[in-house]
Amino acid sequence: MTDLVWLIPLFPLIGFFINGLFGRSFPEKLIGWIGAGAIGASFVVAALIFVELIGLEPGSRSVQKVVYTWMLSGDLNVPIGFLVDPLSMVMLLVVSGVGCIIHIYSIGYMHGELGFRRYFCYLNLFVFAMLILVSANNFLLMFVGWEGVGLCSYLLIGYYYEKKSASDAGKKAFVVNRVGDFGFLLGMFLIFVTFGTLTFTDVFAAAPQKLTQGGELVTLITLLLFVGATGKSAQIPLYTWLPDAMEGPTPVSALIHAATMVTAGVYMVARLSLLFAMAPISMTVVAVIGGATAFYAATIGITQYDIKRVLAYSTISQLGYMFMACGVGAFASGIFHLMTHAFFKALLFMGAGSVMHALSGELDMRRMGGLRKELPRTYWTYLAGTIAIAGIFPFAGFFSKDEILFYAFERHAAFWIIGAVAALMTSFYMFRSVYMTFWGAPRLTPEAAHHLHESPPIMTAPLMVLAVLSLVGGFVGIPIFEGLNKFGDFLAPVFAPAQAILKGGHADAHHSWVPEAILMVTSLAIAIVGLLLARWMYLKKPDVPDRVIDEFKGLHTLVYNKYWIDELYDFLFVNSIVNFSRFLWKRFDELVIDGIVNGVASITLAWGRGLRLVQTGLVKDYALSILFGIVAVIGYLVLR
Amino acid sequence: MLEHYLFLSAALFTLGVVGVMIRRNLIVVLMCLEMMLNAVNLSFIAFARQLGSVEGQIIVLFTMVVAACEVAVGLAIAVAVFRTRGTINVNDVNLLKW
Numbered sequence: 054m055t056d057l058v059w060l061i062p063l064f065p066l067i068g069f070f071i072n073g074l075f076g077r078s079f080p081e082k083l084i085g086w087i088g089a090g091a092i093g094a095s096f097v098v099a100a101l102i103f104v105e106l107i108g109l110e111p112g113s114r115s116v117q118k119v120v121y122t123w124m125l126s127g128d129l130n131v132p133i134g135f136l137v138d139p140l141s142m143v144m145l146l147v148v149s150g151v152g153c154i155i156h157i158y159s160i161g162y163m164h165g166e167l168g169f170r171r172y173f174c175y176l177n178l179f180v181f182a183m184l185i186l187v188s189a190n191n192f193l194l195m196f197v198g199w200e201g202v203g204l205c206s207y208l209l210i211g212y213y214y215e216k217k218s219a220s221d222a223g224k225k226a227f228v229v230n231r232v233g234d235f236g237f238l239l240g241m242f243l244i245f246v247t248f249g250t251l252t253f254t255d256v257f258a259a260a261p262q263k264l265t266q267g268g269e270l271v272t273l274i275t276l277l278l279f280v281g282a283t284g285k286s287a288q289i290p291l292y293t294w295l296p297d298a299m300e301g302p303t304p305v306s307a308l309i310h311a312a313t314m315v316t317a318g319v320y321m322v323a324r325l326s327l328l329f330a331m332a333p334i335s336m337t338v339v340a341v342i343g344g345a346t347a348f349y350a351a352t353i354g355i356t357q358y359d360i361k362r363v364l365a366y367s368t369i370s371q372l373g374y375m376f377m378a379c380g381v382g383a384f385a386s387g388i389f390h391l392m393t394h395a396f397f398k399a400l401l402f403m404g405a406g407s408v409m410h411a412l413s414g415e416l417d418m419r420r421m422g423g424l425r426k427e428l429p430r431t432y433w434t435y436l437a438g439t440i441a442i443a444g445i446f447p448f449a450g451f452f453s454k455d456e457i458l459f460y461a462f463e464r465h466a467a468f469w470i471i472g473a474v475a476a477l478m479t480s481f482y483m484f485r486s487v488y489m490t491f492w493g494a495p496r497l498t499p500e501a502a503h504h505l506h507e508s509p510p511i512m513t514a515p516l517m518v519l520a521v522l523s524l525v526g527g528f529v530g531i532p533i534f535e536g537l538n539k540f541g542d543f544l545a546p547v548f549a550p551a552q553a554i555l556k557g558g559h560a561d562a563h564h565s566w567v568p569e570a571i572l573m574v575t576s577l578a579i580a581i582v583g584l585l586l587a588r589w590m591y592l593k594k595p596d597v598p599d600r601v602i603d604e605f606k607g608l609h610t611l612v613y614n615k616y617w618i619d620e621l622y623d624f625l626f627v628n629s630i631v632n633f634s635r636f637l638w639k640r641f642d643e644l645v646i647d648g649i650v651n652g653v654a655s656i657t658l659a660w661g662r663g664l665r666l667v668q669t670g671l672v673k674d675y676a677l678s679i680l681f682g683i684v685a686v687i688g689y690l691v692l693r
Numbered sequence: 694m695l696e697h698y699l700f701l702s703a704a705l706f707t708l709g710v711v712g713v714m715i716r717r718n719l720i721v722v723l724m725c726l727e728m729m730l731n732a733v734n735l736s737f738i739a740f741a742r743q744l745g746s747v748e749g750q751i752i753v754l755f756t757m758v759v760a761a762c763e764v765a766v767g768l769a770i771a772v773a774v775f776r777t778r779g780t781i782n783v784n785d786v787n788l789l790k791w
Contacts, residue, residue: 670790672722672783676713 054105055116057098058135061145062184064094069177076170085160088173092156092180096149103142111546114139117190117254124193128249136190136253140547143388144187144320147395151312152180154515158403159304161511162410172212172302179205183313187320192241192251195321199237199285202314203230209309210301222297229294233284240277247274257327257550266331266554275328275335278321279342286318286372288346293619295369299361303406306361311368311402312395319375319391323384326551330382340380340464344471347373349616351478355485356613359416360405363486367442368398370475374457377468382555383460385544389530390457392540393449396526397441400519401483404435407508407516408490412501418486423495428507432491434516439487441523443480443580451580452527455573456541459532462572469572473579480583488591532569698739705732719774719781723767730760 068091076084106114119134135141156176163172182201189195203226211223241251247263247270248256264271282288287295298310309315322329322339329335347370354366371394378387409416411428425432441448444455454476461468495502507513530540545552590597602609611617667678705728712725734753741749775781 668790670787672786673714680710680714 054098054102055137056118058102058116058118058137058188059120060098061095061102061149061188062181064091064098065177065181065184067091069174069181072170072177073174076174079170081164081169082160084170084173085156085163088177089153089156089160091177092149092153095180095184096146096153099142099145099149102137103146106137106139106142111542114546115254119190129245129251131191131193131251133194134190134252135188137188138547139544140320140323140388141188143392143544145184147392148180148183148187148313151395151399151519152183152308154518155304155308155312155399155403158307158406158512158515159302161509162304162403162406163302166302168212172209175205175208175212176305176308179209179309179314183317186317190253192244192253192256195324196237196241199281199317200234202309202317203227203234203285206230206298206309206314209305210298212301212305216300219300222294222300226294226298229291230284233281233291236277236280236284238281240274240281243270243274243277253324260327260331264328264331267333268331271328272332272334275325275332276338278325278328279318279335279339282318282321282376283342284318285321286315286376287369288318288342288373288376289349292346292350292369293622296362296365296615299359299365303361303402303409306365307399307402307406310365311398315368315372316375316391316395319372319379319387322376322379323388323548326379326384326548327554329379330551330554336380336382338380340377340461340468343373343376343378343380344461344468344475345373346370347377347475348471348478349373351475351482352612353615354482355478356609358418360408360418360421360486360490361402361416363418363482364398364401364405367401367479367483368394370479371398371442374454374472374475377461377472378457381460381464381468382552383457384548384551385541386453386456386460388544389540390450390453393441393453393523393526396449396519397438397523400434400438400516400523401442403512403516403519404431404438407431407512408435410508410512411505412497413504415498415501418489420496420498420501421490422493422497423491424505425491427505428491430507430513430516434513434520435491436487437520437523439483441526443483443583444476444576445480445580445584446577447524447527449523449525449527451577452530452532455576456530456532458576459569459572462568473576476576477579477583480580481587484584484587485591488587492592493595532573695739695743699736702732702736702739705729705735717782717784719771719783719786720768722783723764723771726767727760727764730756730763 068088072079072084072087076087079087106116115136115138117134117136119132121133122130123133124131156173159172159176163169166172179202182198182205184198186195186198186202189198207223207227210226211220213219214223244256245251248259250256250259260271280291284291295310295315299306301310329339350366350369350373354363354370357363357366371390375387375390375394378384378390408421408424408428408431411424411431412421415421437448441450444450458469458472458476461472497505531537590601614620709725709727709729709732712728713722716722716725734756737749737753737756741747741753771781774786778786780786
């Protein structure tokens with residue numbers, strides 16, 4: 054079955070071509086189900102391969118399947134090859150599984166949209182690229198997927214291209230991602246120069262000989278690759294595109310900008326765990342950037358009123374958690390959080406989409422409220438997602454976030470404090486969104502209130518599936534009890550080489566369960582404090598938030614405007630580039646290039662103007678000129 | 694002997710050129726062209742005779758065919774010009790100019 058791994062990315066590609074080439078006359082339902090069915094087929098294949106992989110010995114759960122030699126030139130040998138191991142398996146299952154659910158939801162959400170077929174084509178193409186990214190066995194094929202998801206992200210953010218803000222957001226996402234991709238490319242080149250190969254397994258096998266532990270080369274490689282990860286996964290300093298990406302349709306935000314694409318950076322760091330483990334400086338950088346992003350984005354999330362923006366900053370913050378986990382060496386925990394986050398963040402986004410659907414596109418939480426009676430299914434599922442992300446037992450986020458916090462604490466207490474404060478804020482702003490949206494007095498606009506309706510079953514059923522996953526998804530990785538952390542044990546072989554380096558050859562010192570239990574209780578308490586604080590501020594005393602804002606007016610303005618980072622970037626980078634481009638346009642292009650082209654044309658014109666006077670229309674003049682010509686030629690021949 | 698033929702040929706050719714340059718009647722211009730062709734023919738024949746080669750004579754036959762064609766086309770143009778413009782004065786036929 055593992056030989057058929059190439060089928061997994063193939064199905065979405067087929068779906069893309071069927072809908073793209075022949076879908077013009079298809080009815081909406083057919084297009085939607087072709088799109089969803091293609092992803093579903095991928096999921097089935099992935100699940101079958103997973104079952105087979107489980108049956109293998111833990112040590113031999115890494116299979117490569119080369120389908121085709123793509124490039125063969127000198128040392129460069131790039132196959133179209135796939136690597137099936139626990140890490141890529143988890144990613145394949147998450148991408149195809151969550152992707153399929155979101156496709157089904159989209160059939161309901163996008164109903165009646167003008168570009169329905171275009172939407173499903175792009176979405177299938179995206180899943181194809183994402184599956185290539187996570188299953189590739191070499192850097193270049195991974196980069197193909199990496200760029201492919203970037204392209205689809207651009208196309209889908211700008212889906213409502215008639216809207217200026219949407220097309221601008223698409224461009225911004227693309228350009229910011231290019232900055233990161235540049236780092237990825239440089240890192241990849243450096244790897245090829247060093248190792249002479251781009252295949253993961255060959256690189257990992259040669260790494261101990263070609264690189265020195267903590268050497269400059271490996272540090273440079275990993276830092277450059279991490280630049281790529283910060284672009285794709287929206288970390289400081291390249292995170293600014295993600296909040297704007299919310300201009301796309303909501304299922305796109307759920308699939309691309311929450312569940313799958315933005316986690317590509319985390320996947321890449323985890324995939325290259327061996328290289329990162331060899332570069333302690335890079336590990337520290339990853340952990341610090343991750344922790345800082347987790348904290349920073351959470352502060353912005355508290356102040357936003359746009360429900361999708363709250364979720365966007367929450368995503369950035371949670372991605373920061375995952376990077377912090379990778380940076381402290383807990384790669385498996387990072388991937389665990391990646392998976393649970395995919396469940397509950399997709400759920401939250403689609404819940405927000407369901408609310409928007411019910412309120413005719415309203416996004417501002419100040420014009421919501423009291424919706425839990427009208428939208429019971431949306432409410433309960435959204436609540437499940439909120440509890441999961443806040444990290445309240447027994448929902449999925451509790452297990453994954455707690456694991457990260459535990460490893461952060463083991464590394465350094467400062468990481469734990471940052472993580473814990475961010476967890477408090479996460480719990481606060483998520484319950485804030487619940488209370489502002491579903492509780493309290495309705496503050497709807499009259500038109501929205503008039504059309505208020507619960508979403509159709511095709512939208513609520515995916516929500517329920519994800520709500521169940523958010524509830525039970527954490528139980529695959531129960532901490533403390535030996536042998537119950539199935540998820541961590543499953544991934545362990547992938548990260549074993551990296552862990553061996555990080556542990557410094559010492560045997561895995563078995564830690565006592567007491568501090569872990571204390572930390573668990575603490576983080577649970579933190580989450581509940583956030584819940585109660587939000588309940589008190591937004592339900593019991595609705596005037597408190599305004600008073601707090603008045604009290605800290607300067608701070609609130611600063612945070613509400615996202616620390617003016619967008620403006621700062623505009624000032625520092627965008628404007629200078631725009632001005633330089635304008636200079637090239639006005640001065641160089643219009644004056645120099647156009648000057649040369651137009652100059653040639655006008656010189657030709659002037660000559661033509663002068664020479665046409667020779668055309669007198671009199672035959673004898675022509676005869677005379679022929680005569681002169683002959684005399685000249687003969688004279689030359691004679692006198693030569 | 695050759696010089697005499699060549700001098701005659703050159704004189705005929707020059708007369709033809711001058712005629713083409715200064716005469717205005719299209720028919721006369723065509724006749725002058727014919728004269729130039731025949732001047733050339735004469736020198737070909739003279740060389741052929743001098744060198745004892747047949748090639749000059751063959752080329753003359755070709756030239757006569759081409760000249761016949763040229764006259765046919767030229768006279769046809771002259772008739773067409775006369776019909777449309779009522780004159781065959783080449784100085785009056787000067788529409789194709791700047």
